Amino acid sequence: xxxxxxxxxxxxxxxxxxxxxxxxxxxxRLAAGGFSVERLRSLVPGISLPGRTSIxxxxxxxxxxxxxxxxxxxxxxxxxDPDDVRVPTLPRLALAAGLDVACVGFGMVRPEDATVxxxxxxxxxxxxxxxxxxxxxxxxxxxxxxxxxxxxxxLIAAATAAGYPADYPERFPDRxxxxxxxxxxxxxxxxxxxxxxxxxxxxxTEFLVTDSVQHSHGFDTEASLWALGYLDALxxxxxxxLGERAAEYNFVILSDHGHWHVQKALRPEAILPGxxxxxxxxxxxxxxxxxxDEARATAALAEHGVVPYDPSYLPEDHRAFLRSYxxxxxxxxxxxxxxxxxxxxxxxxxxxxxxxxxxxxxxMFMSGPDVPTGTVAMADADQVAPTVxxxxxxxxxxFPGRSLLV
Ligand SMILES: [Zn+2]
Numbered sequence: 001x002x003x004x005x006x007x008x009x010x011x012x013x014x015x016x017x018x019x020x021x022x023x024x025x026x027x028x029r030l031a032a033g034g035f036s037v038e039r040l041r042s043l044v045p046g047i048s049l050p051g052r053t054s055i056x057x058x059x060x061x062x063x064x065x066x067x068x069x070x071x072x073x074x075x076x077x078x079x080x081d082p083d084d085v086r087v088p089t090l091p092r093l094a095l096a097a098g099l100d101v102a103c104v105g106f107g108m109v110r111p112e113d114a115t116v117x118x119x120x121x122x123x124x125x126x127x128x129x130x131x132x133x134x135x136x137x138x139x140x141x142x143x144x145x146x147x148x149x150x151x152x153x154x155l156i157a158a159a160t161a162a163g164y165p166a167d168y169p170e171r172f173p174d175r176x177x178x179x180x181x182x183x184x185x186x187x188x189x190x191x192x193x194x195x196x197x198x199x200x201x202x203x204x205t206e207f208l209v210t211d212s213v214q215h216s217h218g219f220d221t222e223a224s225l226w227a228l229g230y231l232d233a234l235x236x237x238x239x240x241x242l243g244e245r246a247a248e249y250n251f252v253i254l255s256d257h258g259h260w261h262v263q264k265a266l267r268p269e270a271i272l273p274g275x276x277x278x279x280x281x282x283x284x285x286x287x288x289x290x291x292x293d294e295a296r297a298t299a300a301l302a303e304h305g306v307v308p309y310d311p312s313y314l315p316e317d318h319r320a321f322l323r324s325y326x327x328x329x330x331x332x333x334x335x336x337x338x339x340x341x342x343x344x345x346x347x348x349x350x351x352x353x354x355x356x357x358x359x360x361x362x363x364m365f366m367s368g369p370d371v372p373t374g375t376v377a378m379a380d381a382d383q384v385a386p387t388v389x390x391x392x393x394x395x396x397x398x399f400p401g402r403s404l405l406v
Contacts, residue, residue: 002370004391005194005203005249007238008055008106009231010048011211011351013258014039016220016228017363023229026236030251034367035374037404042257043381044313045283045352046360048211049080051256051381052108056089058385058399061313063087066108068280072287072318073139077278079127082110082141086315088398089113090388094202097394102193102200104155105186109204110141111148116155116200118189119145121168121182122208130179130212131347133336158192162241176212180230183207187234191241199245202392205238207231211351214259219349250368250391254384257351260359263330265345267338271300279333281352283309284325294323301325304341309355326354366391372405379404 018038021028043054043061045068053066061067065086070077085108091101092113103114111117122128124146126135138146150156159166168185172178190205213227235253239246268277268284275297276287284306288294298308305328311319327333332350334343353360364379370391382401389396390403 001201002391002393003199003201003203003249004252004388006055006106006205006252006254006388007235008052008204008206009210009228009253009255010206010208011214011257011259012228012255012363013260013359014361014363015359016259017255019220020225020228023225024232026232026239027253030235030239030253030367031365032367033373034251034365035371035404037254037364037376037379039358039361039378040254040364040384041356041378041380042351042360042362044355045280046257046355046357047280047352048256049108052106052206053080053085054381055254055256055384056091056108057085057087058382058401059087060382062315065315067314067318068278068283068285070278070280072285072322076276077285077287078139079136079142080108081127081139082108082145084140085110090385090392091202091204093389093398094392094394097392099201099392099394100198101202102155102190102204104190104193104203104205105182106204106206111145114204116150116152116193117145117148118150118155118186119148120206121179121186124168124171128175130176130209131215154196155189155193158196159189161196162192164188164192179209179212183209183231183234184237187237188241191238194249195242195245199248203249207234211259214349215347217348219259219261224349247369250366250370252364252366252384252388252391254364255362258353258360258362259349259351260353260357261330262332262345262348262350265334265343265347266304266306266327266331267334267336267341267343269336270338270341271304272297279335281350282327282329282332282354283352284327284333286323286325287321288323289321297323297325305331329354329357376404
């Protein structure tokens with residue numbers, strides 16, 4: 001039976017991967033002889049949780065429901081959670097087709113949609129990734145993910161058999177080091193689990209620190225390339241744990257979006273005082289209650305070169321009360337109190353750029369027994385899910401996009 005091992009590395013652009021592949025011995029070796037997508041376009045907006053959702057569903061935010069790391073929940077913007085995903089996901093479809101599905105640390109999967117499920121390290125009682133100053137209390141599916149006890153016991157058994165810790169450590173104060181530790185545990189567990197019997201048919205996992213380090217240390221800086229090298233080494237850890245079983249898997253390795261330099265930050269709390277607005281890179285979502293609200297927001301943002309953006313990528317029911325705006329190149333929106341409308345950026349590199357911006361293109365490659373040798377110059381976000389479905393041998397007709405392997 002065909003098997004798929006999907007690894008998502010957060011925020012690694014097509015250009016970074018191409019320019020620095022010589023620093024990435026494990027990824028380069030895995031890619032050799034496989035199928036390479038030189039540029040995989042990002043979803044609109046090119047942001048983490050919509051990017052994951054697109055990988056899982058093959059659909060854009062208008063249908064899949066996740067249009068930012070935060071979405072509107074009743075009275076405010078808060079972290080999108082797996083229950084916000086409105087269409088079936090690859091793990092759910094694979095499970096329904098009778099496959100054995102292991103989700104280890106991959107965001108936006110409901111715990112009940114995998115045979116073996118381990119939450120992301122950044123979602124326990126609070127959802128807090130390395131770059132978040134404060135966490136959000138876990139709600140909905142994040143709460144279920146945090147409380148989930150794997151009924152199969154397979155991950156704990158595989159870790160214990162290797163003498164490896166079977167759970168994440170308690171959070172410790174340096175959340176950046178905690179993030180590196182979290183990615184390391186995921187890399188070990190996912191390899192140990194898939195090396196044990198029975199080997200899952202479909203494995204999904206993600207490593208995250210590349211995104212956080214680029215935000216704070218800049219695009220393609222030595223510090224950020226060190227983080228990328230660390231994730232390459234973690235891919236090596238996973239392959240080492242897998243051992244000879246790696247040969248049974250078709251690997252699908254990709255990122256959720258790209259990254260690029262940010263020169264200045266636009267601060268909605270100063271530009272739109274009293275309004276609820278949510279920053280998603282160069283895109284801003286604003287809650288409007290009236291035409292006057294909208295006119296006020298549009299006028300205030302226009303003073304900073306920010307223009308309205310076609311909201312057709314938003315789910316139809318949210319288009320009724322949300323407006324979308326786009327910052328000029330080089331600018332990114334940042335939340336938090338500010339008296340000044342424009343400040344130096346806290347995140348000196350970011351994603352969710354102008355839609356179609358080449359710096360938001362990400363890398364992708366596949367390799368394994370059922371993957372032909374090949375290269376395509378460009379692929380669209382909606383082609384990932386049908387490609388994975390084809391490799392798994394499950395129905396591809398539910399996805400609007402075309403598999404890369406047709
Ligand atoms: Zn991301």
